[in-house]
Amino acid sequence: MxxxxxxxxxxxxxxxxxxxxxxxxxxxxxxxxxxxxxxxxxxxxxxxxxxxxxxxxxxxxxxxxxxxxxxxxxxxxxxxxxxxxxxxxxxxxxxxxxxxxxxxxxxxxxMGVPRFEWDQIPLAYPMDTHTMPVAWEELDQPTAVNVGNPHVIFFVPDTDALELDRLGPEIEHDPLFPQRVNVNAATVVSRTHIRLRVWERGVGLTRACGTGACATAIGAMRRGLVERSVTVSLPGGDLRIDWTDEGRIRMTGPxxxxxxxxxxxxxxxxxx
CATH class of the missing domain: 3.10.310.10 (Diaminopimelate Epimerase; Chain A, domain 1)
Structure with a gap:
């Protein structure tokens, strides 16, 4: 067959x-x-x-x-x-x-409604997911969002300069994340534009991650860094992410x- x-x-x-x-x-x-x-x-x-x-x-x-x-x-x-x-x-x-x-x-x-509670990410123990009091070398104070799968997001000055291929697997497998985690490193370019690289759980560095773009946009919106409609630029191209008035995530792309x-x-x- x-x-x-x-x-x-x-x-x-x-x-x-x-x-x-x-x-x-x-x-x-x-x-x-x-x-x-x-x-x-x-x-x-x-x-x-x-x-x-x-x-x-x-x-x-x-x-x-x-x-x-x-x-x-x-x-x-x-x-x-x-x-x-x-x-x-x-x-x-x-x-x-x-x-x-x-x-x-x-x-x-x-993509539905994002989840922010520590046990919805999930994390191994209670913690504020808006600004998490944890760090891995220069990556610190991330935010965490579940958009159907678990994501942790770090906002950095230049995502391209980060050794995400080295730090990504360490964070993915940290005991803080009992189901492992997708690792996002984002640079806010403007109120309507984010640059992003993703270490994807079980995959590694990837040219694009749709849920990563959603989680990163929501994390940035939650912190007041961007508007509720943004372009997320990944190595493979751009996605449009909107957080609607009804609280749902809408992702558009090819x-x-x-x-x-x-x-x-x-x-x-x-x-x-």
Whole structure:
């Protein structure tokens, strides 16, 4: 049995999309997801996305990072799936229901309401998440936001000068974060513009992270550093993030299909 896949990306954050609604897909395990994600011996991706039927939404989306771990949400992947679907839809995820719709500039995603309580991030013990009294070398006093998955955000003078490839994994695996954490380093350029780099949990440095852009924008808005509508510039391109009057996060940006293909599950340690 050969399994069809679609390769997509959102601002360079790339995905393998498998649609179990219309084709047979082998049971997804951490080992299989990691094998497919391997850029040398697999198809290669930051995340593998599995689409399944849903009883509560139009369909269900499951997301596996490159290390094989299943995660709650991925903003760029949601936009990619929105492009593939081609119409407005409600999507069930581990992080809650998301809504996508076509928009100028690509796909708009209603990411829901941000969460700020320490046990909603989650943290290992109670702490003010607005300005956290913690530091890792020059990175100190971050803010934390859960936007379907956990993020910690540091505001720095120049995000490009930071050794995020060294500090990112240390922070990701710190015991303060029992479910690990996505690490964002942001520079506020103006009241309507943020530059951002992200160390993504289970992936590493990434060209773009949609939930990271959302969490960073909300963190900056919460501190009064920017307006409630901002452009977030990542290495792969720009996203527009709005915090609506209803308290919901709206992310707008592009996603494109790269190519299609098939793979043999037996090559990756399963016979399907």
């Amino acid at each position: 050969r399994v069809p896949f679609v390769k997509m990306h959102g601002l360079g954050n790339d995905f393998i999309v498998l649609d179990a609604r219309v084709q047979d897909v082998p049971p997804m395990t951490a080992a299989l997801a990691a094998a497919l994600a391997d850029r040398h011996t697999g198809i290669g991706c930051d995340q593998l996305v599995l689409l399944e039927p849903s009883t509560s939404a139009d369909f269900r989306m499951r997301i596996f990072n490159a290390d094989g771990g299943e995660v709650e949400a991925c903003g760029n992947a949601t936009r990619a799936v929105g492009v593939l679907h081609g119409a407005a839809a409600r999507i069930e995820t581990l992080g809650g229901e998301l809504q996508v719709s076509p928009a100028d500039g690509g796909i708009a995603v209603d 996603a494109v299909e790269s190519f299609r293909g098939t793979f043999d599950p037996a090559t990756y340690g399963t016979d399907g």
